[in-house]
Amino acid sequence: MDCMGGDHGPAVTLPACRAFLAAHPQAELLLVGLPEALQEAAAWPRVRIVPASEVVSMEDPIEVALRRKKDSSMRVAISQLKPGKDGTPALAQACVSAGNTGALMAVAKYLLKTLEGIDRPAIATVMPNQVGGFTTVLDLGANVDCGPEHLLQFAVMGSALVSAVDGKENPSVGLLNIGEEMIKGNETIKRAGELLREVAAHDQLNFHGNVEGNDIFKGTTDVVVCDGFVGNVALKTAEGLASMISSFIKAEFTRSAWTKLIALLAMPVLQRFKNRVDHRRFNGAALLGLRGLVFKSHGSADAFAFEQALNRAYDAARNRLLDRVHDRIVATLQALPAPANEEGVDAGDKAAAAAHAA
């Protein structure tokens, strides 16, 4: 746990860690941060304090996180995921930080490197949907100008994530596109659709086909794949609309003494509605495609929200998300005709792919 990240640092992360430990008797936590800030946790069971002398702030440019603050809690926390040079296993199986996304991705990529077969890591988050579940959307900001192969890799990683964390064995995947017949997406999207269909034909992916923006909330598919620019715009647009609607509801219910009385009466109903769209429940975006499991909490998360990010990271580690991503990428590359799988697999995988092709 990077205990120093986010807007509130240990004031939020420590209570969340304590609640998480109580709920998971098998779990152990490495709490990373300034020792004096983590003192109260020193006596907790199944906890070890890992000191770090610096903190990456929400405003620090990536370069500072990457090159200057080499003993930051973020960096030390991520480095717990690295196996020893002598082959000893890593000290931690997953890392959670509420630090700034750009810095977290840059440091994680630098320290951990990407998995075989993955060109670019992606960020995946979940959004609530109308059928009572969650839709996993990726990429959300780490990649712009994606090629078709990147979108295919996102699809495979998103599918692995949902199978590991949400327990669905064969999650459906939709490719975010636009509906107008006139255009039906650009060349990249069309080609990505072909690749996805090909992999699906070999039973390596449950590809639904194209989906539109509204399908995220309809819950048409378990996973929605798009490039980082489009994903970021969709997420921010949804956040903006939700915030506007919530402010309008508040304004109307506080307009007069009479409406305030009605609000009081309606409180349990409004509260249940609020719970259904409470973004804190969906906290914990996965950085996928790295040689280690890193989860990003929202910077403004409270203890409840931060604990959800811990839960997601814990489930991902328990259910071997890293192995799942690796296995699915290998299977995917085997399902594709030769030119598409020339890069990114190690020699053994290539031989397997060649054998498969033959």
Next chain:
Amino acid sequence: MDCMGGDHGPAVTLPACRAFLAAHPQAELLLVGLPEALQEAAAWPRVRIVPASEVVSMEDPIEVALRRKKDSSMRVAISQLKPGKDGTPALAQACVSAGNTGALMAVAKYLLKTLEGIDRPAIATVMPNQVGGFTTVLDLGANVDCGPEHLLQFAVMGSALVSAVDGKENPSVGLLNIGEEMIKGNETIKRAGELLREVAAHDQLNFHGNVEGNDIFKGTTDVVVCDGFVGNVALKTAEGLASMISSFIKAEFTRSAWTKLIALLAMPVLQRFKNRVDHRRFNGAALLGLRGLVFKSHGSADAFAFEQALNRAYDAARNRLLDRVHDRIVATLQALPAPANEEGVDAGDKAAAAAHAA
């Protein structure tokens, strides 16, 4: 008026036209469609029935609208915007249709052609915002893979639209981008930002800078510019979220006899909230950049919504939107250094630009 378009045809368009005529004593309408379907309107004042023998359905492919149904109400309505070959003025100053977007844009582009200095027409719609007004967003589906010059043209056209229809003389314009420091948008967006800043430096545009998805609903700028793919995803995502939220509110308020009673009490409050986000009030997307004013109503619009589209088209025509777009495009090209204004202006404009540059 294309009276046959949309899901409901004359059952919706005729009542809307009647209400519009009552509200605007100066306005005259050409009602285009199957004469037998428009009979009731034949005796209305300030109305002329223009017969058309075919109807473009919502499912018709573009090719059918463009090449096969040459006497469709959509096509005949748009053709009323064309000046006579002998120089006689056009019979109508604006056209409204609820027909399918792809077909409408294709037919309008084919019949009217684009304005000087515009490479591609765009579709602009308005969304409600938190500061009590509307944000105009374009492009929304007509263009994918846009270059920086296209985004600049959208900015200028959106600005002209807001000044004509909403009466703001110098509307602010934001360029839709993503916030992560790590990426800050792709090359196209960066270059578009440069062009927009350049034009703003010559006082030809009120350019605010980059905005994010949530700024649409915050109302940070009057106009938000993006390519058609991103705009379509943002719009559909917002529609999907709004629909999910509305179904959640409904579900919670109809859960039991008690919550239904509360809903009854809260009805006036909920109704006022609903009015604030009622998308019918924002109906009427503008097809910009053509040599004629075409407005697109939502296919599922009711009479109230369709009337709003008429109002927008009427305001655009009254306030000379076409001239405004032309004038602003010329001024914009003059503000840019030579290479960017080599194409798309007629000889006279080029001479003016050259004079200005000298």
